[in-house]
Amino acid sequence: MMRGKPAYTSEFKLRMVKEVLEQGKRPSAVAREHKILASTLFSWRALYERFGEAAFTMVEQSSLLEVENINLQKQLERLKSQEIVFERLLGKMTLENHRLREQLSLRLSV
Numbered sequence: 346m347m348r349g350k351p352a353y354t355s356e357f358k359l360r361m362v363k364e365v366l367e368q369g370k371r372p373s374a375v376a377r378e379h380k381i382l383a384s385t386l387f388s389w390r391a392l393y394e395r396f397g398e399a400a401f402t403m404v405e406q407s408s409l410l411e412v413e414n415i416n417l418q419k420q421l422e423r424l425k426s427q428e429i430v431f432e433r434l435l436g437k438m439t440l441e442n443h444r445l446r447e448q449l450s451l452r453l454s455v
Contacts (some may be wrong), residue, residue, distance in 0.1 A: 347374075353381075353403035355402055358389045358401045359393070359398060359401045361375055361379060361381070361386055361389060362386070362389050362390050362393045363392060365386065366390070366393070366411050372387060372390070388412060392411075392412065418445075
C-alpha cells in the first residue's frame with residue numbers, strides 16, 4: 346500500500362493555525378490532537394503569518410511553489426556559505442601542496 350501526503354482542506358489548515366495563534370495552544374499539542382506533523386503546522390503558520398487567510402485560499406499549487414522557493418533560497422544560502430569554506434580549504438591545500446613540492450624538489454637536488 347502506497348502512502349502519500351494527506352490532502353488537508355483550506356478550512357482545516359486555517360482552523361489549525363488559529364488554534365495556535367488565537368487560542369494560544371501549543372503547536373505540538375495541536376498537531377498531536379489532530380494527528381498531523383508539527384512541522385506541517387509550523388509551515389502552515391509561516392504561510393499564514395506571511396499571507397494571512399489568503400495563504401489557504403490561494404491556488405494550492407501556487408502556495409506549494411512559494412514554500413518550495415523559500416526552502417530553495419535558504420538551501421542556496423547554506424550552499425554559498427559552504428562554497429566559501431571549501432574555497433578557503435582548497436586555497437590552503439594548494440599552498441601546502443606547492444610548499445611540499447618545493448621541499449621535495451630541494452631534497453632531490455641535493
